[in-house]
Amino acid sequence: MSVHPLIHVVDDEAPVRTALVMLAESAGHHAQAHASAEDFLKNAGQGASGCVVADVRMPGMSGLELQTEMKRRGMELPMIVITGHGDVAMAVQALKAGALGFLEKPFDDDVFLASVSEALEAFDRHDRERRAMADVEARVDALTQREREIMTLIAQGLSNREAARDLSISVRTVENHRARVMEKMQAKNLSDLVRMVLRLEDASAH
Amino acid sequence: MSLSVVRSRIGAGLLQEAAAAVRPRALAIALAFIALYAVLDRIGAMLAPVAPFRPGDMAGGLALAVLIWGGLRYAPAVLIADIASDLLSPTPGLGVVGMSVSSLGLIVTYCGAAWWLRRTGVPDFMSQRGLARFLGAAAIASLLRAGFDIALLNKWGPLGNDASAVARAWTSYFLGVAVVTPFLLVTPRFRPPYQSGNVLMAAIQALVLTGAMVVIMPLRLSDPFRYFYLLFLPQIWIAVRFGAVGAAAGNFSMQAGLVFLFLSPDHPTVTLFNFQFRLLAMCLSMLFLGSAVSERNRVEEALRNRQEELARVSRLSLAGEMAAALAHELNQPLTATVAFVRTAQRLLAREGKAAPDAKTVDAMDQAVEQAERAGSIIRTLRGFIGKGDGARAPRDLAAVVAQAMDLVHPACVRAGVRVERAIDKGLQVQVDEVGVQQVMINLVQNALDSLEAERRSGTRAGGEIVISASATEGGQVEVEVRDNGPGLAPLAQAHLFQPFASDKPSGMGLGLSVSRGIVEAHGGKLWLAESRPGRCAFRFTLPAARSRSKRAA
Numbered sequence: 001m002s003v004h005p006l007i008h009v010v011d012d013e014a015p016v017r018t019a020l021v022m023l024a025e026s027a028g029h030h031a032q033a034h035a036s037a038e039d040f041l042k043n044a045g046q047g048a049s050g051c052v053v054a055d056v057r058m059p060g061m062s063g064l065e066l067q068t069e070m071k072r073r074g075m076e077l078p079m080i081v082i083t084g085h086g087d088v089a090m091a092v093q094a095l096k097a098g099a100l101g102f103l104e105k106p107f108d109d110d111v112f113l114a115s116v117s118e119a120l121e122a123f124d125r126h127d128r129e130r131r132a133m134a135d136v137e138a139r140v141d142a143l144t145q146r147e148r149e150i151m152t153l154i155a156q157g158l159s160n161r162e163a164a165r166d167l168s169i170s171v172r173t174v175e176n177h178r179a180r181v182m183e184k185m186q187a188k189n190l191s192d193l194v195r196m197v198l199r200l201e202d203a204s205a206h
Numbered sequence: 207m208s209l210s211v212v213r214s215r216i217g218a219g220l221l222q223e224a225a226a227a228v229r230p231r232a233l234a235i236a237l238a239f240i241a242l243y244a245v246l247d248r249i250g251a252m253l254a255p256v257a258p259f260r261p262g263d264m265a266g267g268l269a270l271a272v273l274i275w276g277g278l279r280y281a282p283a284v285l286i287a288d289i290a291s292d293l294l295s296p297t298p299g300l301g302v303v304g305m306s307v308s309s310l311g312l313i314v315t316y317c318g319a320a321w322w323l324r325r326t327g328v329p330d331f332m333s334q335r336g337l338a339r340f341l342g343a344a345a346i347a348s349l350l351r352a353g354f355d356i357a358l359l360n361k362w363g364p365l366g367n368d369a370s371a372v373a374r375a376w377t378s379y380f381l382g383v384a385v386v387t388p389f390l391l392v393t394p395r396f397r398p399p400y401q402s403g404n405v406l407m408a409a410i411q412a413l414v415l416t417g418a419m420v421v422i423m424p425l426r427l428s429d430p431f432r433y434f435y436l437l438f439l440p441q442i443w444i445a446v447r448f449g450a451v452g453a454a455a456g457n458f459s460m461q462a463g464l465v466f467l468f469l470s471p472d473h474p475t476v477t478l479f480n481f482q483f484r485l486l487a488m489c490l491s492m493l494f495l496g497s498a499v500s501e502r503n504r505v506e507e508a509l510r511n512r513q514e515e516l517a518r519v520s521r522l523s524l525a526g527e528m529a530a531a532l533a534h535e536l537n538q539p540l541t542a543t544v545a546f547v548r549t550a551q552r553l554l555a556r557e558g559k560a561a562p563d564a565k566t567v568d569a570m571d572q573a574v575e576q577a578e579r580a581g582s583i584i585r586t587l588r589g590f591i592g593k594g595d596g597a598r599a600p601r602d603l604a605a606v607v608a609q610a611m612d613l614v615h616p617a618c619v620r621a622g623v624r625v626e627r628a629i630d631k632g633l634q635v636q637v638d639e640v641g642v643q644q645v646m647i648n649l650v651q652n653a654l655d656s657l658e659a660e661r662r663s664g665t666r667a668g669g670e671i672v673i674s675a676s677a678t679e680g681g682q683v684e685v686e687v688r689d690n691g692p693g694l695a696p697l698a699q700a701h702l703f704q705p706f707a708s709d710k711p712s713g714m715g716l717g718l719s720v721s722r723g724i725v726e727a728h729g730g731k732l733w734l735a736e737s738r739p740g741r742c743a744f745r746f747t748l749p750a751a752r753s754r755s756k757r758a759a
């Protein structure tokens with residue numbers, strides 16, 4: 001769990017990727033060099049963390065193709081595309097496909113490091129969200145069928161009485177279930193619970 | 207206000223309008239035309255007194271030229287000119303009424319022909335179709351006029367019921383029109399290339415033509431036909447060299463020369479008619495030959511222009527691609543340089559207990575600054591050369607490909623390669639036409655080269671290239687260029703789109719790189735779809751034009 005987020009530098013030219021890795025490390029980041037998009041996919045694997053800095057034009061798989069391939073494999077690493085060609089069309093295409101940034105070579109350290117930091121933050125934010133979501137999902141799994149029904153109704157804004165009528169059970173029973181739901185979901189109050197339910201619905205909608 | 211005042215005002219207004227309608231320039235032209243018409247008519251009358259049997263009715267040719275050029279508003283001038291000329295040199299026995307009716311016949315038939323021809327503008331004598339249209343209209347108009355005139359002569363004139371009279375009159379009228387009208391209509395629009403070679407050539411040709419006429423002149427009474435065909439030689443020469451303009455000028459000079467030679471009415475009419483008939487046949491042959499030559503020249507010139515345009519664009523985008531390739535090659539070390547120097551600075555700042563020497567830091571800053579300056583110079587250079595992005599417009603893909611194939615067709619024929627096109631009809635793409643043609647030419651040329659190499663090594667004969675295209679989902683059109691050659695070597699495949707990588711001895715290795723650049727500038731992709739012995743295919747995508755909205759409009 002304590003694995004550092006890595007900056008994956010993908011460039012077909014050794015001096016470039018070495019220099020960028022060293023620059024990132026000098027700023028206190030952890031970085032790894034890959035000679036090609038294929039290498040990166042082989043080395044990094046599914047559970048990779050951090051972000052990717054990749055050249056647009058490389059022999060074999062291009063940066064843009066890597067972007068689609070990562071999406072296909074469900075690797076949610078933010079990507080920064082770099083190019084020595086200054087191709088506006090490609091930049092637009094990369095950004096449209098979800099790249100976080102586009103840097104034209106040569107670039108100064110602050111531009112590079114700012115982009116990288118932003119990408120790492122984005123990854124971190126997503127990662128935290130993912131984990132929180134996984135937590136909530138685990139708690140929901142611990143609920144019984146009836147408790148889940150009651151949680152859904154309450155989150156929709158129904159009172160205990162209305163929920164009891166809906167499910168044709170006594171108000172008393174609803175109150176008991178409700179207390180257990182709050183406990184199991186570790187919800188501080190009703191709005192906390194509603195937020196969790198909404199987030200879950202959001203996630204399943206995507 | 208009394209009624210008479212109103213009436214006179216209206217009358218004055220009408221007069222003013224009429225005066226305004228006749229522009230001074232048109233009036234001057236009409237007067238000049240009338241004078242010239244009278245002169246030509248007078249010359250004809252000196253050769254043969256009866257109007258329909260003159261050797262080529264040149265005045266009639268002039269009239270038709272004016273009507274086609276200026277429109278039917280010159281009809282009154284033609285009528286006046288013909289009546290005036292008839293009064294100056296009357297046809298014996300026809301009388302004033304008969305001659306006036308004959309003039310009306312001229313007006314009706316020639317105006318009809320001029321009106322029909324003018325619906326599509328002045329006839330284009332440099333195309334077979336335009337020439338055929340003109341000659342067809344002229345032949346019919348002359349025939350109607352001849353029939354009308356002979357009927358008049360039968361009624362009032364000295365003529366018996368001569369069945370051949372219509373044919374003779376028609377020959378005279380048609381010859382006059384065929385000789386004079388094209389000459390007058392074509393010559394003023396001709397912008398000749400005034401090179402000394404052309405002028406000298408024209409002078410020699412005129413001399414030879416005159417010589418040929420002088421040779422046949424002494425024979426005009428005894429046997430004018432024996433050496434008649436001598437005239438063909440200079441005429442064909444002129445038509446082949448100078449096209450439609452040459453043919454028209456040659457015909458006119460010949461007619462003028464022969465009129466001069468025949469300038470005495472002491473020859474038998476029948477002989478003159480026979481001679482004229484041969485003249486007409488020759489005249490028409492020359493016009494068709496000349497227009498065929500002109501048409502061919504025009505097509506060749508259009509093709510040459512397109513080739514030049516393509517070569518120009520090709521050079522430009524080659525320069526652009528070289529700049530891009532160079533930029534990439536130089537930007538890589540510059541990127542590394544900047545990153546290394548900045549890393550060193552950071553390491554100094556972190557590890558040194560004391561603050562790093564200000565001069566060292568400054569020197570490193572300057573190094574980075576200079577590297578970045580180099581980068582910006584490269585960027586400017588690339589922007590300066592540009593990527594050759596032409597304006598994009600909706601185009602019919604089949605037409606774009608057809609034009610590109612025109613340019614590589616000769617090479618395909620030489621190599622004995624069959625090219626098949628299977629492009630869906632009505633595919634509209636939003637493209638820079640010249641750029642896409644360049645991609646097509648590059649791909650076909652590559653296919654051709656690999657087939658050629660295989661043929662030279664004797665492995666196979668009868669190469670084939672198939673170009674196909676179809677619409678794909680997502681508003682794209684996918685084009686494929688396939689050949690049945692040996693396919694690409696694995697090594698070549700690895701460096702396929704890299705600039706300066708070529709597996710051909712004479713190649714610069716920019717063709718595919720340039721093509722990919724063009725396709726990507728259109729937001730498309732270019733890739734190697736298949737490569738194995740007997741089947742090698744490249745594919746690329748282009749944005750489809752929204753043709754649906756066009757059809758609705």
